Amino acid sequence: MNASAAVRDWIRRHGYIVAAVSVVSATAVFVPFRDLLGREQWGWPYLLILGFVAGTAGVGPAVLSAILAFFAWNFFFIPPYHTLFVADRGDVIHLGVFLVVGVAVGLQTGRLRDREIVAQREERHAAALNRLSASLVSETTTEGLANAAAEELAAVAGAHSAELWIPDADGRLAPVVHEQSISDRIPADIAALWDIVTRDAGAHGDDMLDADAASDGVRDTAQRLLVPLVSAESAEGLLEIRLPDRLEEARRAFVMSLAHLLAAFLQSRRLNALAMHAAASREAERLRSAVVSSVSHELKTPLASITAAITDLLEPDVERESDAVQHKLRDVADDLRRLDDAIADLLDVSRLEAQAWQPRPIDFEVGELVGAVVSRMPRAARERVRYTIPEDLPMLHLDFVQLSRALHHIVDNALEYSRGPVTIGARVDGDLILWVQDSGPGIPDSEKQAVFDKFYRGRSGRESRSSTGLGLSIAREIVHANGGHIAIEDARPHGTRLLLALPLEGLE
Amino acid sequence: MSTPGAHGESILVIDDEVQIRRALTTILETRGYEVACAESGAEAIDALTASTPDLIVLDLSLPDIDGVDLCEQMRTWLDVPILVLSVRSEETDKIAALETGADDYLTKPFSAGELVARVRALLRRSSKDVTTTPLMTVEGLTVDLPAHRVLKDGTEVTLTPIEFSILAVLVQNADRLVTWSQISDAVWGPDYLVDVRTIRVHVSNLRKKIERHPAVPCRVLTEPGVGLRFDTH
Known part of the structure; x- marks a missing residue:
């Protein structure tokens, strides 16, 4: 294939040589058989050669070979031999007609062949450009x-x-x-x-x-x-x-x-x-300003009230009941807890964003995770939690510490946004599905995805709740880091259900 | 208030933050403990060669030595309980410290109550003569160690000997971290090294018998990577 292409290419580039060589060698072959055909019939074999040259080498070489053949026929086959003199009038006509027909056949065949070559080349070019366009899309x-x-x-x-x-x-x-x-x-x-x-x-x-x-x-x-x-x-x-x-x-x-x-x-x-x-820097800008406002609010508010309370207690000239002091100090402790939570949230977010908090998987049952999270909550909160977790669920092999942070945020959120019971359930459906359902007012469809955004706060919680608004975003990042995903749906008859799909195959 | 330490037990606090040292000293001294402080690993080693305390409180971030390394080093020649202080982002260090011989941990910030509870629990464990409360009752669960009886909501629960031994070591160390190797030692004896997975199977069965929600353990809690804790709160 390649060799024949190379031959064709060589013929194309050296067409005139091909024309000359063809006519000369054809003549050398024809001469010994001079008596086989009548002198006026030798034009036909030459036409054959002419056709070959026109088809392979193009118009110019074809015309050249027509002229060469005209002379060769005259010189070797028309008496008297070996001169360009023509004895018979009829032969002059034969020769003249041969020259005209030869040039015409050469022109026509050569042109057809040239056109075909152009068409082939254009097809090749178009195909090449096509392939390149395809790789533009895929590369x-x-x-x-x-x-x-x-x-x-x-x-x-x-x-x-x-x-x-x-x-x-x-x-x-x-x-x-x-x-x-x-x-x-x-x-x-x-x-x-x-x-x-x-x-x-x-x-x-x-x-x-x-x-x-x-x-x-x-x-x-x-x-x-x-x-x-x-x-x-x-x-x-x-x-x-x-x-x-x-x-x-x-x-x-x-x-x-x-x-x-x-x-x-x-x-x-x-x-x-x-x-x-541009989009990334806009988003970064939005987050930065959200961070600044959230940090200044969530850190400074408790700090301000602690400062006020402590400096008040330090005032030397005020007589105080020990009950009042106790009460004030309890408020300070509450503010400090709030401050610690806010710092922990911000720390988690930055660790997750910097990918400096890689999951360290261990074997555990989902119930252990739920128990560890719920038992760390205040008694009043614990008493509102119900379970529908079956026994003998398969083991998980994920990061227990990270997932307990995630679940803590989700359960905490559910407790905060509703007054009634919160139910934690689990089932196997491809993945292990862990869900937390509250009996609150629910979340409108338009806001369902936004709850996972950083610093987002639900409408009902905006005024009352004191939190960074980072909890669910942290939860989502953690679940993703553990190869799972998180979704939100309406619960029946009312309330919201958050689902965590945790991979049973676990992490490496 | 609560009963003071009273025995005059000595505690070495190893922490480079002067505020933490001052706070710990105040909290512990008012409860009758003798407190000595060290600012660095080198100072701690000096103090330990001079005299052996009854308990060590160790902050994991020290200026001159890695807290986990120091913990491991002290464990080679000291038998006293070590309570590790860490911040939340040091979970891996904390687990490493517990694996190399620390006995329990507290995450900063902690309340005075939590600190004192941990210190007392650790000192109680190390003083061999004292046997813990033989009878414990938490929210409907009664564990009578001498009688080998466990009642759940007044009904007797049948435990296998291994399950009972595990429960016993957890109850004796109530609210304290009990590592897998401590459980293995207490139940199977120090000569056997029992696979964590084997212990987990027994723990799982134990939980099904004594927990209010069999699938959601709220008494026998998992301490990720290190062991279990019997929660009485």
Whole structure:
């Protein structure tokens, strides 16, 4: 396949030689059999040769072979032999008609063959561009894309190598495929072209600089082609191609189409990154201000009341009942607990965000987790908790400490947002489903997802509840870190049910 | 108020924070304990070579030595109970300290009541002559150790000998952390090293018999990674 393609390629490039060789060797074969056919009939075998040359080598060689055949027939087969003189008038007509028909057949067949070649080439180019578009969609890295482009350039345009130069975060041009260290200099011609392209992007859309012309004549090895990758409004990079020879128009057009495709991809990728960055920084900004307001509220309020209470107790000139002192100190202890909770929440959030709190799985039963969480709550809270947890549930292999923090937040939340009983249940449904259900007013559908957002507080809790609003967001992060997921749904007849799906296969 | 320490038992507090040392000294001295302090690991070793206290309170974050290392080091030549102080984000250190020989832990911030309860419980365990309350009743569960009887809501519960031995060691150390190896030693004897999974199976059966909600243990609590605690609150 490859060898025959190479032969066809050689024939295409050396068409005139093929034409000459064909006619000469055909004549050499025909001459010994000169008496087999009548002298005027030797035009037919020559037409056969003509057809072969036209079909393989194209229009020019076909016309050449028609002329050569005309002379060869005259010289070797028309008496008197070995002269161009023609004795018989009729033979003059034969020869004249042969020349006209030969040239016409050569032109027609050659043109058909040329058209077919163009069609095949265009099909190949289109297929290559198609493949590249497909890899634009599937390739996530610029490197993968550069390799895909290099492959197509090698296959279709015969390029030895292709390199994509794109600017990094600092605007410094760097090759994508071949690693380049900081100390490596960018080739002068590339730097110069990039300079021109970035100065007035858009104006150079169809510009191609031949490296040979631009640089100081490195022409000993191969041709180098530099193509600016320019999108509608900006320069996205450069394509550097090394070629065995100068490109003809068709392959040049292919290279340009490919360059446009690359430019469009690079632009959309750059704009995407910009948009994502903007969204991320907006979200970070929102969180920062939420942190600041929550921290200042949740830390400063108890701190203020503790300070007030203690400094009051330190006042020397006030007589106080010991009951009053006790009462004040109990309030201080409550405030301190609140302060500790808020600090713990913030600490958990930052540990989870920094991924500095990796799960350490151990074997346990879900009931042990529930028992550990509930038994740490105040008696009044404990008495409102009901269980529907069956015996003999399968063991879990997850982080007990993390999950007890998560469950604590969920149960605490359920107790806080309702006055009635809170039920904790479990079942196996693919995963182990642990659920906590309150008998409160429920959460409107529009707010269901928002409850997991940082600093979100339910409508009914906004005024009364003193908390950071981080609990459920911490719970979700922990459950995710343990390979599970968390969901919220309405409970019947009323209330809200939070479900934790915990993987039975456990963590590594 | 509660009964003071009274025996004049000595406690060594190892903590680099002067506020914590001062607070612990005040809390413990008012309850009749003799308190000595060390600011660093080196100072602690000096103090320990001079005299042996009845109990050590050790903060895990020290300036000159890792608290877990110090704990392990002290365990090689000291038999006194060690109470570890840690902050919440030091869970792994805390577990490591308990695995290398610490007896119990308190998470900062803690109340004076919690501290004193832990200290008393640890001292009670280490003074061999004292047998704990032979009869314990918590929310409908009665454990009569000498009579080998357990009642749940007035009904007798039948336990296997191993289940009873586990319950006994937990009740004797009520509200205190009991590590898996302590349970193994107390129930199977120090010559056997019993697999945690084996103990867990017995504990699971024990829970089904004595817990109010068989699937949700609220008495025999799991201390993740280290052991169990019998909760009386």
